[in-house]
Amino acid sequence: METQPHLLVVDDDRDIRNLVGDYLKKNGYRVSLAVDGRQMFSIMDHGRIDLVILDLMLPGEDGLSLCRRLRGQSDVPILMLTAKSDPLDRILGLELGADDYLPKPFEPRELLARIRSVMRRAQSLPKNLIPETNHKFRFSGWVLDTASHQLTSPQGIGVTLSASEYQLLKVFLSHANRVLTRDQLMDLVKGREQDAFDRSIDLRVSRLRQKLRDDARTPKLIKTLRSEGYVLTAHVESEMSQ
Numbered sequence: 001m002e003t004q005p006h007l008l009v010v011d012d013d014r015d016i017r018n019l020v021g022d023y024l025k026k027n028g029y030r031v032s033l034a035v036d037g038r039q040m041f042s043i044m045d046h047g048r049i050d051l052v053i054l055d056l057m058l059p060g061e062d063g064l065s066l067c068r069r070l071r072g073q074s075d076v077p078i079l080m081l082t083a084k085s086d087p088l089d090r091i092l093g094l095e096l097g098a099d100d101y102l103p104k105p106f107e108p109r110e111l112l113a114r115i116r117s118v119m120r121r122a123q124s125l126p127k128n129l130i131p132e133t134n135h136k137f138r139f140s141g142w143v144l145d146t147a148s149h150q151l152t153s154p155q156g157i158g159v160t161l162s163a164s165e166y167q168l169l170k171v172f173l174s175h176a177n178r179v180l181t182r183d184q185l186m187d188l189v190k191g192r193e194q195d196a197f198d199r200s201i202d203l204r205v206s207r208l209r210q211k212l213r214d215d216a217r218t219p220k221l222i223k224t225l226r227s228e229g230y231v232l233t234a235h236v237e238s239e240m241s242q
Contacts, residue, residue, distance in 0.1 A: 004028060004029055004030045005029050005030070005050040005051065005119065006029070006030040006031075006032065006047065006048060006049055006050050007024055007029050007030070007031050007032070007049070007050060007051050007052075007053060007115070008031075008032045008033075008034060008040065008043055008044065008049045008051070008052045008053065009021055009024075009031060009032070009033050009034070009053045010034045010035075010036070010037070010039075010040045010052060010053065010054045010055055010058070010063075010066075011035070011053075011055040011058075011081065012035050012036060012055065012057075012058050012059050013055070014035075016055075016104075017033050017035070018033070019108075020053065020108070020111065021033050023108045023111075023112070024112070024115075027112055032049070035058075035059075036058050036059055036060055036061070037058065037060065037061045037065075037066045037069075038060070040052070040054075040066065040070075044074075044076075049076055050076070050077070050119065051076065051077045051078075051079065051115060051118060051119055051122075052070065052076055052077070052078050052079070053079050053081060053111075053115070054066060054067060054070075054078055054079070054080050054081065054098075055080075055081045055082065056080055056081065056082035056083075057082065057083060063080060063081075063082070067080065067097060067098050068097070068163055070097075071097030071163060071167075072149070072163070077099045077118045077119060077121075077122050078097065078098045078099055079098070079099060079100045079101070079102060079111075079114060079115060079118055080098045080100070080101045080102070081102055081103075081104055081106075082101070082103055082104060083103070083104040097163060097164070097167065097189075099118045099121070099122075100114050100117070100118050102114055121187055135147055135238075135239050136238065136239045137170075137173040137236055137237070137238050138236070138237040138238075138239075139173060139176070139221075139232075139234040139235065139236045139237070140154070140221060140234045140235075141153070141154030142154060142212065144166075144169060144170065144173060146170065149161065149166050151166075151169070151211070153213075159211055161211060162207075164189060164204055165204065165207055165208050165211060167188075167189040168185065168189050168201075168204050168205070168208055169208055169212075171185060171188045171189055172222065172230075172232035173232065173236050173238075175232075176232050176233075176234060176235075176236040177231065177232070177233060177234075178231065179225055179228050179229050179230070179231045180229050180230055180231065181228065181229040182201050182202075182229055182230075184229070185201050185229070185230065186201050189201075189204075205222060205230055208222065209221070209222055220233070221233065221234055
């Protein structure tokens with residue numbers, strides 16, 4: 001049925017790929033399978049995908065690199081899988097835009113629960129909080145070019161942004177002068193961490209302030225509203241892409 005959510009499983013282990021695919025089909029999903037990034041993008045070019053289950057260790061381009069590329073061109077939810085136990089991999093995956101992370105080996109029921117949770121969050125996001133596609137944002141002398149992900153200072157100097165910093169800044173600019181809670185920010189940047197990582201949004205804001213030369217003690221651009229969240233206080237002009 002076309003109304004069934006369409007999931008894409010990307011894993012070079014044939015047994016895991018087929019087992020996960022069969023299990024998800026039995027639980028009401030349409031499933032496509034890919035062994036690497038090339039097949040993943042080929043499948044996505046030919047139809048809508050509602051969630052990608054992406055293995056970290058893949059032949060050729062690894063899962064972290066693919067996650068970065070995928071997030072740069074799509075808002076599709078991403079659930080990463082890995083056999084590694086290093087928590088740094090989890091943090092990197094989330095920083096690059098993954099929505100959740102599950103270590104191998106895992107119980108199929110836990111995978112299913114996490115898929116449902118990620119999709120529920122994505123579907124419940126208020127439509128008026130989804131940022132529009134823009135080509136350039138201009139604010140307080142700064143310019144963010146969304147085509148190149150380039151931030152330029154009022155002095156004309158390019159400033160390098162990480163993937164998470166870029167996503168966070170674009171969210172703030174798309175909702176300038178509007179208070180956004182931490183939960184809303186975590187959903188909007190497509191990197192919603194849980195458990196021990198649920199405070200990472202504060203670290204992201206701190207790093208972004210540094211890039212914008214915004215004094216953390218008396219910020220003028222990104223202000224903190226106690227018990228409410230954050231707000232970007234600036235006049236923002238945007239040029240829509242064609």
